[in-house]
Amino acid sequence: MVQTLTWPLSRGDPTVTCVFRQNCILPCNVDPSSETIIHWDHLTSGEHNVHSYYDTEDQLGRQDQQFKGRTSLFKDLISRGNGSLMLTGVKIQDEGRYSCYSSTERGSRKTFIQLKVEVTLIKVSIKLVENRIICSSEWIYPQPELSWSVNPPSELEINSPTMVHQTEEQLY
Structure with missing residues (x-):
């Protein structure tokens, strides 16, 4: 798996560069908690649900068809603040802006990531x-x-x- 994460010098979203048909990790830090809620959305052409997690398990009923069977979280690391998304078999259509929304009893936060796809x-x-x-x-x-x-x-x-x-x- 090859990917690159860069933060632009100007204000803007960090960019993750992933290789077509490979696996890719979109990073997201969350407040450590046993009651963490995580929602990943693809924002480029509307707001499409990529992956949701609450009540200590994946909630994929609203997941967009484009992402079915290709997403996962590192469940053993959520309680330590890792809400990163693993996206398998990256497609050109996956390119664009993503949001990671997380909520705990201490509050909520939303971060954004730009995904760029390259063919090697x-x-x-x-x-x-x-x-x-x-x-x-x-x-x-x-x-x-x-x-x-x-x-x-x-x-x-x-x-x-x-x-x-x-x-x-x-x-x-």
Whole structure:
């Protein structure tokens, strides 16, 4: 599992960078208590319930379909102040802003995290077909930019129509 957590220098949410199809931890500190309530929400396109915990157990009845079977908390660590969320099989659609709301008898707090998804495996293929060179790739995110050049430079005009297709998983 590879992920990066950064805090921007300016005011803003900390960012967690996770790898596509890997597991990812979104950090959240909560007040230690035996009566802790935790609600994780994905805020990017509305407020979608990611994971809820209260009465000392997971409460997944309102969980958004996108997250079903892919979330968990570190239950043995909640009483020590760890309300972090484990998100498995990270998807491009998971990218965005999350909130972690926690409440105990001492009060409540809400923190925010930005999740950024990266793809680490890029496959590029270059083929010569008749008098054309075809370059194709898979597993790219975000959308790539493609430009052609020759070395050494030439006055020859390069005619290079490009096509970009997006998969169901939102990769290019």
